[in-house]
Amino acid sequence: MNLLTHTSATTFRCCPQKYNLAYVLGWRKSDSGPALRMGSAVHRVRERMRMRDQYPLRHIEEAPISEHERQATLAIAYAWGEFWSEDDARTDGAGVLATELAFRVPIMGARGGRVRGWKYAGKIDGIIRRKDGSVLIDELKTTSQDIAPSNHFWQRLHIDSQIAGYFWAAMHLGFQPAAVQYDVIRKPDLTIHDVPMLDEDGLKIVHDAGGARVKTQQGKWRQTGDKALGLVMQTRQETPDEHGTRIACTLRHKPENHFARTEVAMTSVQLDEWMQGLYKTKLDICRCAKSGFWPRHDSACNFPPCQYRDICFNRYAGAVPPAGFVTVKNVHPELQEEETHGTKQAVVGPDEGRPVAGGPVAAVEGSSDTPEGRDLAAEYADHGPDAGAAGAEPLRVAQSDTQG
Numbered sequence: 001m002n003l004l005t006h007t008s009a010t011t012f013r014c015c016p017q018k019y020n021l022a023y024v025l026g027w028r029k030s031d032s033g034p035a036l037r038m039g040s041a042v043h044r045v046r047e048r049m050r051m052r053d054q055y056p057l058r059h060i061e062e063a064p065i066s067e068h069e070r071q072a073t074l075a076i077a078y079a080w081g082e083f084w085s086e087d088d089a090r091t092d093g094a095g096v097l098a099t100e101l102a103f104r105v106p107i108m109g110a111r112g113g114r115v116r117g118w119k120y121a122g123k124i125d126g127i128i129r130r131k132d133g134s135v136l137i138d139e140l141k142t143t144s145q146d147i148a149p150s151n152h153f154w155q156r157l158h159i160d161s162q163i164a165g166y167f168w169a170a171m172h173l174g175f176q177p178a179a180v181q182y183d184v185i186r187k188p189d190l191t192i193h194d195v196p197m198l199d200e201d202g203l204k205i206v207h208d209a210g211g212a213r214v215k216t217q218q219g220k221w222r223q224t225g226d227k228a229l230g231l232v233m234q235t236r237q238e239t240p241d242e243h244g245t246r247i248a249c250t251l252r253h254k255p256e257n258h259f260a261r262t263e264v265a266m267t268s269v270q271l272d273e274w275m276q277g278l279y280k281t282k283l284d285i286c287r288c289a290k291s292g293f294w295p296r297h298d299s300a301c302n303f304p305p306c307q308y309r310d311i312c313f314n315r316y317a318g319a320v321p322p323a324g325f326v327t328v329k330n331v332h333p334e335l336q337e338e339e340t341h342g343t344k345q346a347v348v349g350p351d352e353g354r355p356v357a358g359g360p361v362a363a364v365e366g367s368s369d370t371p372e373g374r375d376l377a378a379e380y381a382d383h384g385p386d387a388g389a390a391g392a393e394p395l396r397v398a399q400s401d402t403q404g
């Protein structure tokens with residue numbers, strides 16, 4: 001069975017050669033990168049929150065990420081949970097109907113029949129029922145883009161092919177979604193900053209070109225560097241705790257810059273258009289595969305930077321991936337994440353996406369727990385910056401200390 005996902009279809013439309021490298025040859029960067037690893041961890045915590053887990057942040061402790069990434073992820077997940085807690089308490093009704101819902105649903109051809117040998121696959125973050133009875137598809141996105149209300153980021157959602165795909169899949173699974181709740185986290189600055197090294201008196205240390213510590217004309221230790229004079233402020237990398245605290249403060253300062261939601265509905269006309277586009281993409285992939293020719297769309301190489309630039313720009317033609325790449329067996333790892341983490345799917349029938357007997361409202365592990373029992377702040381204090389230090393008081397860094 002051939003699978004087309006939102007990501008693979010988008011990759012092909014962006015550049016057929018990129019699709020060939022990623023999905024036909026299966027060549028992937030050996031390091032998935034911190035943003036992907038952290039995004040996965042944030043998704044995991046949010047899923048546990050939705051499932052009324054009393055200790056959702058503990059799952060970050062188990063995530064295969066670095067200590068800096070762990071503290072950053074804790075800060076983001078905690079801030080997200082705090083920001084939306086009132087809103088969720090006000091609107092969530094029957095709660096979670098499904099979570100991490102993997103699907104494989106039909107692709108329809110031009111004459112309305114099911115395309116043989118191909119399925120549209122993906123995973124829906126969650127399906128929730130509101131107090132007013134409406135059912136929403138719940139989708140979390142992390143982005144680097146500006147999410148101000150007037151930004152094109154939001155306007156584009158009405159033609160978003162992933163949202164249309166979720167509607168199609170949810171309807172095929174037996175749900176009747178009113179809208180997709182599109183929940184966005186704008187990533188804070190995740191780079192690990194250099195911070196000044198301090199002496200025993202808490203003063204910064206500046207060296208001259210010869211490595212000697214520099215004093216001012218008044219005989220005090222100099223506190224600023226000067227490139228032109230060869231005076232260099234001595235620095236070190238911020239620790240994981242400092243990193244997490246800085247990010248927590250940034251999120252606390254202006255949470256509305258980092259967290260936003262909207263609801264997007266789709267009409268049947270929009271869904272038809274989306275399906276026509278998906279079918280066309282499937283046909284184009286088959287044509288390329290048949291001819292063995294995968295065109296290069298050079299306009300897609302640099303913005304954002306394509307991970308295959310070294311391969312294409314050097315016209316690499318080896319039979320095995322070059323250094324820095326591996327050949328993966330599973331080209332859709334996002335569909336199998338539940339196996340990695342042991343997550344339960346709520347509703348996926350035996351016939352590749354048909355609803356199970358009894359309808360779509362299946363019990364989800366943990367969903368009957370009372371959310372009132374959760375104390376996110378206490379849990380963050382346990383896991384967050386300086387968690388192991390006696391008398392630690394996280395989140396007390398002054399905002400002015402967090403800039404730049």
Ligand code: SF4
Nearest residue numbers: 015018296301306312
């Ligand atoms: S580097 Fe450019 S041509 Fe090559 S796969 Fe990426 S987008 Fe396509």
